[in-house]
Amino acid sequence: MKRIIVIGAGASGMMAAIAAARNKAAVTVVDAMERAGKKILLTGNGRCNLTHMDEHPEDSCFGADRGWIRAVMRQFPPAETRRFFAELGLPTFEKNGYVYPVTGQASSVAAVLTAEMRRLGVKLKLSEKILFLEKEDRIWKARTASWCYEGDAVILACGSKAAPKTGSDGSGYELARMTGHRIVPVSPALTPVICEGDFFRSAAGVRCRAEVSLYPRGTDGKSRGQALHRERGELLWTNYGVSGILVFQLSRFISSSRRPEKELILEADLLPDLSEDELFRTISARAEALGRERISVLFAGMLNEKLIPLILKNAELTGKDSCEKLLREKGRIEALVHGIKHVLLIPKGTKSFDACQVCAGGVDTAQTDCRTLESRLRSGLYFAGEILDVDGLCGGYNLQWAWASGYTAGRAAASDGTPGPV
Numbered sequence: 001m002k003r004i005i006v007i008g009a010g011a012s013g014m015m016a017a018i019a020a021a022r023n024k025a026a027v028t029v030v031d032a033m034e035r036a037g038k039k040i041l042l043t044g045n046g047r048c049n050l051t052h053m054d055e056h057p058e059d060s061c062f063g064a065d066r067g068w069i070r071a072v073m074r075q076f077p078p079a080e081t082r083r084f085f086a087e088l089g090l091p092t093f094e095k096n097g098y099v100y101p102v103t104g105q106a107s108s109v110a111a112v113l114t115a116e117m118r119r120l121g122v123k124l125k126l127s128e129k130i131l132f133l134e135k136e137d138r139i140w141k142a143r144t145a146s147w148c149y150e151g152d153a154v155i156l157a158c159g160s161k162a163a164p165k166t167g168s169d170g171s172g173y174e175l176a177r178m179t180g181h182r183i184v185p186v187s188p189a190l191t192p193v194i195c196e197g198d199f200f201r202s203a204a205g206v207r208c209r210a211e212v213s214l215y216p217r218g219t220d221g222k223s224r225g226q227a228l229h230r231e232r233g234e235l236l237w238t239n240y241g242v243s244g245i246l247v248f249q250l251s252r253f254i255s256s257s258r259r260p261e262k263e264l265i266l267e268a269d270l271l272p273d274l275s276e277d278e279l280f281r282t283i284s285a286r287a288e289a290l291g292r293e294r295i296s297v298l299f300a301g302m303l304n305e306k307l308i309p310l311i312l313k314n315a316e317l318t319g320k321d322s323c324e325k326l327l328r329e330k331g332r333i334e335a336l337v338h339g340i341k342h343v344l345l346i347p348k349g350t351k352s353f354d355a356c357q358v359c360a361g362g363v364d365t366a367q368t369d370c371r372t373l374e375s376r377l378r379s380g381l382y383f384a385g386e387i388l389d390v391d392g393l394c395g396g397y398n399l400q401w402a403w404a405s406g407y408t409a410g411r412a413a414a415s416d417g418t419p420g421p422v
């Protein structure tokens with residue numbers, strides 16, 4: 001019977017262990033933490049958005065070449081994820097494409113995975129951190145401070161550096177380096193963005209609907225060219241910058257850029273459901289109707305009151321100016337429209353690994369075979385999950401990656417690296 005060591009009992013490690021054990025391997029899972037699946041418990045605000053109905057989840061993932069990611073996702077697509085969990089007694093439901101367990105509890109996901117590992121006779125060794133990994137005489141040896149686990153194959157599923165309190169402290173990258181693998185620089189992704197300026201303190205806590213675009217930054221400090229990425233949804237203002245899912249989706253591009261403050265700029269449209277013409281007409285009509293009233297009154301029903309000073313400042317107006325002034329002075333309304341639909345936010349960087357959900361970067365996928373996730377450098381060494389240079393958008397794509405890669409690596413490791421269907 002083939003002996004397989006899985007390092008890491010997160011989403012991808014548990015899936016790899018189950019796939020390997022179902023393919024008749026003797027599996028030992030080793031994890032540094034005192035319980036398996038600690039990160040799963042945090043997912044989806046405790047509800048676990050475990051996959052997305054998207055038939056092409058690879059299109060919402062970054063890092064590795066898209067064709068490479070597709071080859072892995074195809075071996076265990078989202079429909080298979082739902083079927084797998086249903087068979088483990090965890091039915092799921094879908095909302096706007098996002099898939100959750102019917103219990104509404106992330107802990108249910110961790111519970112059914114650990115139960116399935118027990119049923120299959122997988123050995124789970126907790127509070128054991130692997131410090132060294134080497135291959136001697138065709139045997140893989142994973143050493144803790146006081147013990148050595150031996151196997152015919154090893155699956156590295158140690159996660160990234162995101163949310164290190166859950167166990168993923170980046171030590172997996174060291175184990176990969178030790179075995180000769182290149183690590184694509186690792187940076188936080190799905191995380192808030194820190195911005196320049198002192199306005200943010202006064203707007204902290206505001207939530208508004210917005211469309212935020214990421215642009216290259218011109219030498220004049222403004223956006224230039226085509227948007228690199230665009231997201232619409234709820235924008236959360238904080239005392240250091242901006243947050244919310246739409247900002248998370250853009251954050252990987254900022255954190256993985258070496259000089260974000262010089263190269264990139266965010267532009268927020270604070271009334272994305274109105275075109276510039278519609279907004280112009282709306283402001284003009286309201287200004288006519290309000291006459292001598294203050295401009296701040298005109299915006300009372302359109303924008304959160306804490307954001308109005310920013311808009312007025314950008315248009316060189318104050319809240320005390322009258323609506324008449326807008327009609328009297330040429331170009332004022334155009335300036336306001338521009339100020340609302342093109343709020344410039346200058347990123348200084350992103351929040352750190354402690355605050356991010358995933359990491360961009362990781363083990364260079366060019367050094368692995370997408371059919372098996374076996375290393376091209378060291379036979380019998382496989383990778384699964386976030387340790388690889390793959391990260392996805394919010395929406396269940398990261399866990400889908402964990403399940404698909406865990407399944408692919410586990411199945412192939414148990415079957416002597418036999419490639420799965422691509």
Ligand SMILES: Cc1cc2nc3c(=O)[nH]c(=O)nc-3n(C[C@H](O)[C@H](O)[C@H](O)COP(=O)(O)OP(=O)(O)OC[C@H]3O[C@@H](n4cnc5c(N)ncnc54)[C@H](O)[C@@H]3O)c2cc1C
Binds near residue numbers: 358395396397399
């Ligand atoms: C707050 C939060 C919310 C999220 N919500 C979602 C969501 O709703 N949907 C979604 O798709 N994704 C979500 N994600 C991302 C998703 O949870 C991860 O992408 C996924 O769990 C990664 O799985 P993994 O198995 O690769 O790594 P991890 O889950 O990080 O597991 C790695 C394991 O390896 C162990 N380990 C590390 N190094 C060693 C070592 N040297 N020796 C022994 N053990 C080691 C760790 O203790 C850990 O248990 C969220 C992440 C966070 C932080």
